[in-house]
Amino acid sequence: MKVCQIMAGDEEGGLENHFVELCNGLVSRVDEVVVIAHEKYRTRFRPEARFLSLDLSGKRRNPWLLWRLATLLRRESPDIVHAQASKAVDMLARIRGFVPGYRIGTLHGRKKNLGMYKKMQTVIGVSKGVVEGLQHRDIRVVYNGVTPYAGKTYSRPELADLFALEPDLSLTLAVGRLAPVKAFDNLIKAWKPGFGKLLIIGDGPERASLETLFRRRGLGQHVVLAGFRQDVPAILPAADLLVFSSHREGFSYVLAEALLSRLPVLSTAVPGAMEVLPPDYLVPVNDVTALQRALERVLTDPAVARSEQASLFDWARGTLTTDRMLADTVAIYNDVLQAQGGP
16 A cells, blocks of 8 residues: 655644654555655655655645646555645645545644535544545544653642743643744633743744733743643643633644643644543633633642543543554555455
8 A cells, every 4th residue: 555645834733743754654564655745744754664855835726836736646656645634624625636546634623614624535633623524525534643752741849940940840731832823821811820821832823922921911921932842741740720711623743742741731622632521621702700610629639630531541542643543544544445346
């Protein structure tokens, strides 16, 4: 089986992590893996994955880009063409009559326009929530998986030294790009000095406005913007809680990493979180008052949250792993090719 994976973006985040992990894992599970992506990602793939550099970050209707993508696919003639996220899916949909291979598109987040997915023969959602309402004859769900972290982790005192925190105060983490969709402004509005320390890990266009917001609210000693960091899995075990305030999510990699680290999670009711978290750990989207009340309840005794989510941690160990994600994906490949009479 020859599989061609396509990603059209040039950013950093959950989609890019998913793409790299999936491609690298597939090389030991299928006959051949071809990767089509921006040159910046080349060094992240195993040598067994054949990398074809193509910058698809331009406009999705650009005839030159579509022609180049079609040319590569016609030359490679894969059994499976798997496009990741809406832009790559849209581009594949536009050239579908000119390229070989069974078309699969993975939906990573809720979108208003999902018409391009109807042109795929199979759609994979990273959660049940992201594909809710999508009309398609063949929808599958494969949760994002991560490899359980086995490296050195920070102790609470080490983390306190690193970010100038008080080690005896409770520590809540929030992780993600500092962009409107993550609603970190709502989280800061909900935060109270009595909650302890809030460490926000990530960078993005809203950094300056978020810093202005928490300083204006007198939270300069209680909220820390840590910037982008690659050692999040090492930080998670030293915290008391991970919180999501997002307006939208697909299935967050950080959610999976937290559960595998046995770190309790509180979240707005977004896809992914609302499928796995207990109801008491979900709050309505864009409801600052409800978020504040939930934080107050959970942070009064974080040990209770850890106990109440213990069975969830065990479930994550068997479900939210890279091995499970790869096995489920390859099972879909085999299923659809067999139905087509292929290899």
